[in-house]
Amino acid sequence: MADAAGPRDTSAGAPAFPVPTMPAPPVGVVGLGQLGGSLAAALAAGGREVSGWDVDPAARDAAAARGVRITRELTGVVVLAVPLPAMATALDGLSVDPDATVTDLGSVKVPVLEALTGAFGSRVVGGHPMCGTERSGHAATDPHLFTGARWALCLEPGTELPRWLRVAEVALAVGAEVVPVTAAEHDDAVAAISHVPHLLAAALAAAADDAGPLALALAAGSFRDGTRVMGSDPAFVTAMVEGNAGPTAAALARVRAQLDRPWPDLVTAGSAVARRPTGRRTVRVPLDRAALLALGRAGGAVHRRLAAFVEGWVPGPG
Template identity: 85%
Template sequence: MPAPPVGVVGLGQLGGSLAAALVAGGRPVQGWDVDPGARDAAAARGVQITRELSGVVVLAVPLPAMAGALDDLAIAPDATVTDLGSVKRPVLESVGRALGGRYVGGHPMCGTERSGHTAVDPGLFAGARWALCLEPDTELPRWLRVAEVALAAGAEVVPVTAEEHDDAVAAISHVPHLLAAALAAAAAEAGPLALALAAGSFRDGTRVIGSDPAFVRAMVEGNAGPTAGALARVQEQLTRPWAELLADGHAVATRQQGRRPVRVPLERAALLALGRSGGAVTRRLAAFVAGHIPEDIPDDEVPDPA
């Protein structure tokens, strides 16, 4: 059976890169964007520009625009709808409430501080982790259709719930944006000499705050509770003796983590166990999925094998 088409709403960096990657792999892709320049750029890459979308419809728009992203578009009644938003609970409450089991929340952990259709990169998703939500009412066949889109773009799929996703990304994505902003603002207060001497460590530590501030604000405010909790944990770490803090941080940042392969049945509890263990799906195998988990996961925490 041929793979269903993919419709992408929003053809900026993430949506345009996904469309370009899928077109390059031979997948039929439809797309729409309110920006004529983004539409023209996507059409030049082989995307069919249309307001009529079917198959798997991907919302690749900013979080504030997510709830109305399908307005004025004709979406096939049997289409599966997913999104690429960096926060999942608010989208689940808006888009998910309207669509029920047809909606599958998603978030690819990739992208840069650049934005717009000029930042499109067909290789953006290669090797990236793509969180894909499995809620109690998520229809598993639809989850698999979205997973196959992510895999086709070169990503690895991490099964999660919306709540688990938002708690996790607060620590590893949202707080780093706030820390980057604080570091940049504090360096500016230190004066022009400090900024003139800034080199690699300052550049790396502040890179992400080069993103559009409106985008970052929507992200951290949309996930305010988990982000505040994660930020409090960082502040607590900063009160530790510096030698201990530096040693522990260095150990985490330089750890070598191997992988071991696993096969997992297409069942919600087993898939979520894979994600919680730090693993990911890399292939669909009929009634199973293949993937990997960290090598040091204890045997009693390994997801049930297929």
């Protein structure tokens, strides 16, 4: 199981409370752009009952062609796949079952959970799949988008574990691996590995432009890789970094401190991280908040639901 010292392999123990086995609930997706459309398409292709809604008629038509039932009436697990500024109002005008579990795909968790919990209480489970591309909109839908992706899923003190498991099962059904986190831990982590990289990509692109046409004409693979994410919608990037301003500023300060190191030391340190072994050790973790969070904090993820456990992995020799 997992504890404060980290996960350890186990096959005995009891869940924190009984978790009944029930048929998989339907899924309703609000927002049928790249993430929401891909999720709905993947679930529909797998035979899951899935409905959806989008304010854009073209997005609705595209989803319907992939087997998604278009409706304003949502039940089961309701997924908000809309831009961050629209999260608080995404369900306005829609009919949501009063027992539905509400989750989201937003790239920032603390402010989103604050807004949604005020409206839906303990029915909310915050989520963030770590996938997507610089493209956007329903034309960027890809049913395989989540395959092998990490899907951060928030376990707050008030999170109802059966609801968390229902959302986890949705993520697992489309090929993702679930990383249990708290909202604050998530926001600190993604500031370092997602939000700051967007700012660095913007800075790199702007600095190269300042260097003149010759520099841009000579730009090749490393420049392309370093600036790829700046093909994203600027409004999306701005909302993301401003919505997570505190952790992003702290992570950016750490990058600045690294750049102040002697360059040979910096290159050596970065190379060591990039070359770090990537082995995995399989573990079974009981259905307990502390144990699940310990798995996530150890850098692990869940890849399968068992009766009274989840099966996953942590970094280390297999």
